[in-house]
Amino acid sequence: MLYFSKLKITLIALFTLFMVMVSSSNFLDLDLDKQKKIKLGLDLQGGSYLLLELDNEPVIKQKLQSKLLEIKDYFKKNKIKILSLKLDDKLIKLKVSKDDVEKISEIFSDKESTINPYYFQYKAHQLDVKINGDVFNLELSKYGIILIKNASLDQAIEIVRKRVDEVGTNEPNILKRGNDRILLELPGLDNPDRIKSLLGKTADLAFRLESESSNESFGTEKLKLIETGEELLLSKRVIISGDNLVDASPRMDSLNNQTVVSFTLDRVGSKRFAQATKRNIGTRLAIVLDGQIISAPVIRDVIAGGSGQISGGFTFQSATDLALLLRSGALPAPLNIIEERTVGPDLGQDSINAGILSLIIGFLLVIGFMTFKYRIFGIIANFTLIINLILLISILTLLEATLTLPGIAGIILTVGMAVDANVLIFERIKEETSKEKNNLIAFDNGYSKSKITILDANITTIIAAIILFIFGSGPVKGFSITLCVGILTTLFSVFFIARLLTSIYVKINKHKEIIIK
Amino acid sequence: MKKDYRFNQYYKSLNVFSIALILLSLIFLIFKGLNYGVDFKGGTLIEIRVETEKPDIEILRSSFNKLNLGKISIKNFGSDNDFVVKFKRDKLNDPEFIENLQRNLSQELTQDFSFRRVENVGPKVSSELLKAGVTAICLSLMAMLIYIWIRFEWQFSVGAIAALFHDVIITLGIFSALSLEINLSIVAAVLTIVGYSMNDTVVIYDRVRENLKKYSDIKIFDLTNLSINETLSRTIITSSTTLLALLSIFLFGGEILKGFSLAMILGVILGTYSSIFIANPLLVFFKVSQKTVLKEDN
Numbered sequence: 107m108l109y110f111s112k113l114k115i116t117l118i119a120l121f122t123l124f125m126v127m128v129s130s131s132n133f134l135d136l137d138l139d140k141q142k143k144i145k146l147g148l149d150l151q152g153g154s155y156l157l158l159e160l161d162n163e164p165v166i167k168q169k170l171q172s173k174l175l176e177i178k179d180y181f182k183k184n185k186i187k188i189l190s191l192k193l194d195d196k197l198i199k200l201k202v203s204k205d206d207v208e209k210i211s212e213i214f215s216d217k218e219s220t221i222n223p224y225y226f227q228y229k230a231h232q233l234d235v236k237i238n239g240d241v242f243n244l245e246l247s248k249y250g251i252i253l254i255k256n257a258s259l260d261q262a263i264e265i266v267r268k269r270v271d272e273v274g275t276n277e278p279n280i281l282k283r284g285n286d287r288i289l290l291e292l293p294g295l296d297n298p299d300r301i302k303s304l305l306g307k308t309a310d311l312a313f314r315l316e317s318e319s320s321n322e323s324f325g326t327e328k329l330k331l332i333e334t335g336e337e338l339l340l341s342k343r344v345i346i347s348g349d350n351l352v353d354a355s356p357r358m359d360s361l362n363n364q365t366v367v368s369f370t371l372d373r374v375g376s377k378r379f380a381q382a383t384k385r386n387i388g389t390r391l392a393i394v395l396d397g398q399i400i401s402a403p404v405i406r407d408v409i410a411g412g413s414g415q416i417s418g419g420f421t422f423q424s425a426t427d428l429a430l431l432l433r434s435g436a437l438p439a440p441l442n443i444i445e446e447r448t449v450g451p452d453l454g455q456d457s458i459n460a461g462i463l464s465l466i467i468g469f470l471l472v473i474g475f476m477t478f479k480y481r482i483f484g485i486i487a488n489f490t491l492i493i494n495l496i497l498l499i500s501i502l503t504l505l506e507a508t509l510t511l512p513g514i515a516g517i518i519l520t521v522g523m524a525v526d527a528n529v530l531i532f533e534r535i536k537e538e539t540s541k542e543k544n545n546l547i548a549f550d551n552g553y554s555k556s557k558i559t560i561l562d563a564n565i566t567t568i569i570a571a572i573i574l575f576i577f578g579s580g581p582v583k584g585f586s587i588t589l590c591v592g593i594l595t596t597l598f599s600v601f602f603i604a605r606l607l608t609s610i611y612v613k614i615n616k617h618k619e620i621i622i623k
Numbered sequence: 624m625k626k627d628y629r630f631n632q633y634y635k636s637l638n639v640f641s642i643a644l645i646l647l648s649l650i651f652l653i654f655k656g657l658n659y660g661v662d663f664k665g666g667t668l669i670e671i672r673v674e675t676e677k678p679d680i681e682i683l684r685s686s687f688n689k690l691n692l693g694k695i696s697i698k699n700f701g702s703d704n705d706f707v708v709k710f711k712r713d714k715l716n717d718p719e720f721i722e723n724l725q726r727n728l729s730q731e732l733t734q735d736f737s738f739r740r741v742e743n744v745g746p747k748v749s750s751e752l753l754k755a756g757v758t759a760i761c762l763s764l765m766a767m768l769i770y771i772w773i774r775f776e777w778q779f780s781v782g783a784i785a786a787l788f789h790d791v792i793i794t795l796g797i798f799s800a801l802s803l804e805i806n807l808s809i810v811a812a813v814l815t816i817v818g819y820s821m822n823d824t825v826v827i828y829d830r831v832r833e834n835l836k837k838y839s840d841i842k843i844f845d846l847t848n849l850s851i852n853e854t855l856s857r858t859i860i861t862s863s864t865t866l867l868a869l870l871s872i873f874l875f876g877g878e879i880l881k882g883f884s885l886a887m888i889l890g891v892i893l894g895t896y897s898s899i900f901i902a903n904p905l906l907v908f909f910k911v912s913q914k915t916v917l918k919e920d921n
Contacts, residue, residue, distance in 0.1 A: 149879075157748060302718035443718075444745035453670065453739040460877030468871030472864045479860060512808055515872050515880055519815070519887070522868025523822075526861040530826065533857045559829040562774060563822040569766045570818030574811055577759035579752065582811045589815065 110606055118602050122493060128500035144502050147510035148291060149581050150458050152451035154298035156290040157283070158266070158305060158441045165258045165439045166196070166251065173233075173244075174198060180221045186210065189240075198233075198244040207240055214242070225249055255285040258438040263288055266441075268434035269304050288441070296450045308396050308440050309431035311348035315382070316390040316402065317341040329392070331399040333419050338402055340392050345382045347436075350375025354432035356425035359417065365425045368415040369432065376412030384408045393418070395428075447580070461514035468518045469495075476525055480532060483622055486611070487528040490604040494524050497595035502588065510584030520592030526563070527600040530556045536622045545620055549612050553605060560600070564593050628855070631848040634904040641789060641901060648796020655799050660806035661742055663756070665749035666711045669724075670740035672704050678734060680706065686731035690724065701878035705739070712743070756810040760791070763817050771821070775828060776915050782905035783824045786897035790820045794889045808883040816890030819865070823858065824898035830854050831906065835916045843911050847903040862895045 110118075132143050148155050174193055177200065181188050186209070189201040202210055214235045217224040222233045232250040236243040246254070263280060266288055270278045279291035290305075292298060317326045317339050324343040331338060354369040371379055383391070383405050392402040393416050400418040420428065473491065476484040498517065502509065535552030542548040567589070574586035612620065661668045673683065683706060684697050695710040712720075721741055728736070744752070764787060771780040791813055798805060830850040838846065851858075866888060873884035 159747075297722075299718055299722045306718045442745075443743070445748040446741065446743040448741040450737065450739045452737075457877055457879065460875060460880075464871045464875035464877075464880075467875055468868040471867040471871060475860075475864055475867060511877070511879055512811060512883065515876060515883060518868045518872050518876075519865070522865035523819070523861070525864050526822075526857075529857050529860045533854070536856075537853070559826055562825045562829060566767060566770060566821035566825060567815075567818035569770060570763050570814045570821075573759050573763045573766060574814045577755045577762075578811060579755070579807065582807050585808075585811050 125497050125500040128503050129496050142503050145508045147508045149449050149511050150454050152449050152454035153293040154295045155447040157445035158288045159444045160262050160286045161440045162255050169254055200242040204240050261438045265435050265437050272430045305441050308437045310396050310436045312344045312394045313346045314340045314392050329399050346375045346379055351432055354429040356429050364417055365420045365422050366415040366417045367425050367429045371412045380410040457511045465518050469521050472521055483532050486607045490599045493603050494595050494599040498592050501591050507587050510581035512581045513584030513588045516585040516588030524596040527560045532622050545612050568593050630851050637900045644793050648792050651796050651799040657799050657805045658802045660804040661744045662806045663749050663753040665744050665746040668742040669708045671706050672737050672739050674735040689731050690727050763814050767821050778909040778911050779828050782902040786824050786901040789897045789901050790893040809886050812883045812886035820894030823894050824902045827854050832916050835913050839913050844907050851899055865891050
């Protein structure tokens, strides 16, 4: 165990030197583009962490509504008679004549079917079909729902990204979580209120006409005007929606000194807008945002240029926000904030200071204790500990890991526990030297006999750390990473660095009596 | 320096003591329960710093009470100027909530203040976090059981797991008795305690097994005592350095890590104690002998 070839010694030395360089890049500002550094977690650098959940109910309802129409069309085209077809909460109930049941059931279970698509990757249909006499009960299958959720989540992430980018925070981190959640990390942002209010709006914009009677073919509904509270009866027909907008910006209207949002429409939108304004001069045109009317001006003339403006008693800030929302597009469904953690920058700095102070003190206490207890071997253990820390920092750097406050605690804990392996070896050597006169053999035995114990003992901690990594969230994950890496570097430094140093010491003092206190 | 302390003569009395502690902890856990923080209970936590000398907590409390937030709790947090305010909130969706709160509070409170930290955890997330925490602790116990089962004989794995349960239950019992807050970092601490306690037990067990193979004439009662003595220096030194490191976190690591480091300190003390006085008596109880370990090798 004590023999090291020259090659091995060189390799260990080179590796350690390399790691020293890697870890030093955290403290030196070398101005390299690809310089890797440990990132500070939000709890240390300050910032906001938001977990958003997409409320997919309306999306699923809408999907079912359109499925209903699809079925109607499909049956009409294939000349199959429908006795009744209705949507009951999330269940489509389709009643047909008894003779058609078999044929229809074949259509629904056909893997090539367009009406009930088959997803080969999940080996499942979009709809679960249950036949009850002459009634088909159709329900979205588990995977049908997952696909809808995934699609709307992807769409939502895009919109969230656009909105966050428009606000211009530095290096936001936007991640998908499951199939209906978005995790948003905003470093350096100590007041997330503006982002929260921007994300809290679906920004579903529609231009709709006021209706005179409630029996219009598209249906009507009553909506409130935000400013006055006045209720207007509006047609459900959407003339142009947010999708038709190509640009929007806040502007001062010089005529009446109001802040307005001016917008530009795409070609389809311009055409439709021109037609609608031409036909409905004198009618009120309601601009509806998320189910509320922002304003409802009377159409006085044809608007043909493909641009216009929305007024609604905006302040400059609210006009800016609305323009931003319109530019970034509508969310497919409302987003709810289900978790928020914000740390101010001064608390983050305090935490860094406290973390570093306790690391230094903990380190000095352990080093002092080991030197006092083991003298020369204590110094070997301490030197090993320093190398261990350097390795730990460099591996965290190479992984570009995120350092959190519990992560710093993990490093300190590593300092405390890392000496364990050396202690196990030293104690073992102590026993061996009492039996064996030859120093080399005694040391060799000490190392080989304690090897299994050291591995056993450290594997248990690694198991705990891995489980914590899987189930932990946020800062706690940072703790499990440092703990895990810390154990690995401990094993390396004990079995290579400390063993090398011990072997050198023993070879020099081959014939002297070595006493480990 | 040969050590020969008679640990084994305290096996019985300390086991009674441990069982009493476990029962007491269970009574606390069942009847008083744990004091869950916002991570697991949901709600809002605000860390607030008031920029005056010796701010009065009562003024702060009455200011907050005027804001109609329902039942609130205010506690001093570390320094004189820092406080933590906690309350329940039905909906997290009002984006202007914190801004409004800050504005309303500044009307009530004449002193300058700032919000240093805001945490909002919705009911769905908090119940998920709790579930994840409990799953993690159970899984880690199970993983330890399996690991030790593979490495040792079943008597050892029962002994080691009993020691683990002892440490986890009493640590949580103390947290319950003292109404200390249970948050995500405490779960991390408990998992680390599980790892540490196991580590400590494994070292002694390794030695017991080695000695079992070496000496056929020593009874398990004395053999465990011998093994404890042989590994005693290591046990003391490792727990000392770990405790020194933890003490440094507890004293200088800031208020946020207080609960975590306290749980760990308790866990390390309990873990060291249990690997001597719980794990070993169980081997005696199971009448482990040389046969037990040699059987495996064939």
